[in-house]
Amino acid sequence: MPNPSLYSIKKQIYNRIAYLGTVSKADLLEHFSITSSSMTRILEELLAQELILVSGLGTSTGGRKPILFQANPSYRYLLGLDISRISSSLGLFDLQLNCLSSVHWEMSPELSPERLIELVVKETAILLQKHHIQYEQLLGLGIGAVGPLDSKTGVILKPKYFLSDAWSSVPICRLFAERMQLPVKLDNGANTALLAEHWALRDEACKNMLYVHAGVNIRSSIMSGGQIIRGTADTEGAIGQMIIQTGGRRLGETGNYGALEAYVSLPSLEERIQSQLRIGRESSLPAVPPEHITFPALLEALERNDSFVREMFLETASYLGVGLANMINTLLPEYVIVGGALVNADPLVYETAVNVARKNIFDSPSYHPVFTPGILREESAMTGAALQLLQDLEI
Structure with a gap:
């Protein structure tokens, strides 16, 4: 058995190389408190295992050019x-988190867990064949899913607003593991999205981040000191219950009155627009009963620059900005990533939410959070799901 402390350092060194992309021995020695000879030995072991590669030579600072190392992208592969x-x-x-290929499915009433598993199995075979990868080279499958869920037991609990009723109490990790004979790891999609965006922003060396996803509901994740903050329960959707108007409206028959999700979510937007149409608001929306107007139709009207629909989107964005400001004033993150179907509907939605947030955050000459729609955007949850497995790679 290897020395546990040395094994841990070896794993940390590999993670550091993978995270930075390319790095020299000197760079690593600045980060790890071990001797030069120990670092050389560990690098030689990683090279012998083909976990890392020599990627070239760095810039000389007076002597010989330093050797640069990188993670071997084709050592194994991730789903x-x-x-x-x-x-x-x-x-x-691959192990540098380059997405070699991807496939997408629209969720429908027919897309049950069992059907999705079959689709994943089928497409995995196609993707592997396309890239000439053997099944045995897969490290496993990482999943980022809508909550609430139990990541420890690998179960999706009772998510709201799924079109299929089958997505309740689903032991998703067990089902995939049995079907694919691979390790499977589950976490909230908001957490995996933030993990991926943190990875993508690694050159910025940011450690305190807030991720907010505004779509069918409001989802969030928080990073402090480079680590995802996890409560005693699944709190991915807790931000949606933040009260922004005392005694205000309520979404459906659950949740707080005046909660953020009652003003910033797809069901809320649809509900408010349908209500306005019933009292005669003018719009270029299809001449159908108001209750038949759904988000895809709203996106089309927004593209046509429908003034009424644009007004409602910008009102929603303003409420989102208030919610963002409340969270920022509490957490003081360095980076604030804002995404989701509502935010991505039009650049003006994102700009409005950010501008409102900026006007309502703590006024300090030394605090200026960076707002961004993210680097990976719609691909972030999927990428972070794979990143979970990379972090758990045994070497």
């Missing part, structure tokens, strides 16, 4: 699966 209410996505990744 990442994003399960959301609107669509699900599967990606095949």
Whole structure:
């Protein structure tokens, strides 16, 4: 058995190389408190295992040019699966988290867990054949899913607003593991999305981040000191219950009155627009009963620059900005990533939400959070799902 402390350092060194992309021995020695000879030995072991490669030579600072190391992208491969209410996505990744190929499915009443598993199995075979990869080279399947869920037991609990009623108390990890004979790991999609965006922003060396996803509901994830903050319960959708108007409206028959999700979510937007149409608001929306107007029709009207629909989207964005400001004033993150179907509907939605948030955050000359729609955007949850497995790679 290897020395546990040395094994841990070896794993940390590999993770550091994978995270930075390319790195020299000197760079690693600045980060790890071990001797130069120990670092050389560990690098030689990683090279012998083909976990890392020599990628070239760095810039000389006076002596010989330093050797640069990188993670071997083709040592193994990863599958990442994003399960959301609107669509699900599967990606095949190498160990540098490059997405080699991906496939997407629109969620429908017919897309049950069993049907999705069959689709994933089928597409995995196609992707592997396309890239000439053997099944044995797969490390496993990472899943980022809508909550609430139990990541420890690998069960999706009772998510709201799924078109199929079958997505309740689903032991998703066990079902995939039995069908694919692979390790499977589950986490909230908001968490996996933030993990992936943190990875993509690694050159910025940011450690305190807030991720907010505005779609069918409001989902969030928080990172402090480079680590995802996890409560005693699944709190992915807790931000939606933030009260932004005392005694205000309520979404459906659950949740708080005046909660953020009652003002910033697809069901809320649809409900408010349908209500306005019933009292005669003018719009270029289809001449159908108001209750038949759904989000895809709203997107088309927004593209046509329908003034009424644009007004309602911008009102929603303003409420989102208030919710963002409340969270930012509490957490003081360095980076604030804002995404989701509502935010991505039009650039003006994102800009409005950010501008409102900026006007309501703590006014300090030393605090200026960076707002971004993210680098990976719609691919972030799927990418972060695969990243979970990379972090657990045994070497």
